[in-house]
Amino acid sequence: MLISVKRLTEIMCATIKDVAEEAKVSIATVSLVVNNHGRISQETRKKVLKAIKKLNYLPSRSARRLVSRKTGNIGFILTEEHFLHTEPFYTRIFLGTEFEARAIDHYVLLATISSSYKKGDALPRFISERNVDGIIVAGKVPDALTESISRYKIPVVFIDFSPVIGDYPNVITDNLKGGLLATDHLIQNGHKNIAFVGGEISHPSITERLRGYKLALERAHLNSDGELVMTNDEFLSRQNGYNSAKKLFELQKNITAIFAANDATAFGVMQYLKDNNHKIPDDVSVVGFDDVEADLLIDPPLTTVKVPKLEMGIEAVQLLLTMIKSSNGTAKKIVIPVELKVRGSTKSIN
């Protein structure tokens, strides 16, 4: 009786019971087939598979979760500023996590926090509700957030950031190498007065890029006394790049090349140069960092250090999943290699 009612409302999902009845086996057998467990005979397996197809059966997540004590969700946290960032950097990383999560049959829950998060502020709801099996934190976040999260004993992986306190697994780009590549490229093209421009200087990634810049200059026995280093701790943005470039050129140092801490900054720098009749790359060469889409649209196309954003998201999910499964505590670090993309914004002056 009940069953016939169910049959009428085709909209409802078939359950494991329906499949079992249809295939004339027990629900346990169906479960075993679905999960590729045990040695089920080819015959029954086929029967069950057929019934599954016929009824268009999909296991209920809710039921699975209830019994497995896993949510099948991954939390993704970043600051609101980063999420709304003009250049789609963290959004691409998110896309990478979404992609990989799908591959391993998980969902990603996105939550933004204020970049001025302080102790006692509310955490994303999925944490207190334990609606995630693990958490990915992307970009620089306040230490207070890291502390709050760590109290929950949920596996966490950081992307493109590493908290100063504590020792956490993370996925970062080889920023030092990137800084070296970018600066070496300029040096090899005959540049001597090479400036560095960047904000968020307290972000470890940026510090490393600057270190790469300095190291390259040192190795080439070039001026690296810091006169041409224009940094601040404001957000990395076009505007910031523009203003920094302005200050830099007011120094009258005959600069012929600029390494910007990221592409957004580079765009601002380029804008300043254009507004002030410095030809790119004839008068000044510019190198960025990140490799965002806009690099190719801008004129001239920006030479930059490519950061594989999707890959970072993918790696983070994989790392997180091993942590969830093994619940082991080693703080594994993954360093993603970078490469230089030489385009029109740099030129040899040899």
Add this chain to the structure above:
Amino acid sequence: MLISVKRLTEIMCATIKDVAEEAKVSIATVSLVVNNHGRISQETRKKVLKAIKKLNYLPSRSARRLVSRKTGNIGFILTEEHFLHTEPFYTRIFLGTEFEARAIDHYVLLATISSSYKKGDALPRFISERNVDGIIVAGKVPDALTESISRYKIPVVFIDFSPVIGDYPNVITDNLKGGLLATDHLIQNGHKNIAFVGGEISHPSITERLRGYKLALERAHLNSDGELVMTNDEFLSRQNGYNSAKKLFELQKNITAIFAANDATAFGVMQYLKDNNHKIPDDVSVVGFDDVEADLLIDPPLTTVKVPKLEMGIEAVQLLLTMIKSSNGTAKKIVIPVELKVRGSTKSIN
């Protein structure tokens, strides 16, 4: 015995059973208190509440879902291009939905689709898995997607878009009004040769903005023969705006004002003007549409039509929830009012 083990591992979450034991009531009573059901005496209510607090109890979502046949999730779909869009427009709308979803104790699952989605392509997994109670679609999406989704009989609300086929509930901005406001503003400031620049001309929102522009010109008995309308069907972007402005000024029509279909386009237009020594707003006034953060950072700040993005997301969630609850089929439409934000990019030439 088992219980004591549980007590040891404090990390585990308290269950309704633990609370019941602690408060010395039945689990049914706890459930009633948690859900504010039935007439529970003040006394027991207090006892239970105290136990809940003591054990830091939070009901398990998985269990609730299993019994309620609801997932507590809302799906949010947009094209990958829109998600990665340079100006944070749809991302802000998403933030609005996230905000409101949290308020009503739901989660938002984000999924992107290709803007070239065609029949037979895979839908976001949360649909086939029925892991959402309803869906929000933001921005223009291919008709094929709308068709595929509609087969699933899941409540859907569109934001900033309305499919041509079928009749769906949606939340849109008053684009016609916005077009009127923008153009009237320019007319009232003495402009006569007012151009319209925009891409994605087949997007209903853009069409409406253009209609507003034309209507305003008509009412003022100004030239609206379409000579000054520069449109195409490419993506709305700075680049597109730049190129369109270039074409426009090659027409030599003595244009003194431009209404751009959105802010990104306006930025491109402004860039062209700057590159070609047209002063803003002295030589040319520019009005945009959307009101994104960058409007205030650019020089001069952009006059624009404000679209309340967060509010749109909020409205959509509320609308979707009433649909989920009542499962009624009326395709309610919500039109969000707009307002003109006059800033430095426009000037009177009277």
Add this chain to the structure above:
DNA sequence: ATGAAAGCGCTAACAT
């Protein structure tokens, strides 16, 4: 006003 008990759909011992 409160409790007992029957499921929700699934997994995983344990039987057979």
Add this chain to the structure above:
DNA sequence: ATGTTAGCGCTTTCAT
């Protein structure tokens, strides 16, 4: 190789 059964944590009649 397959079936039986006991939960997972919760909601919800139906008793009391």
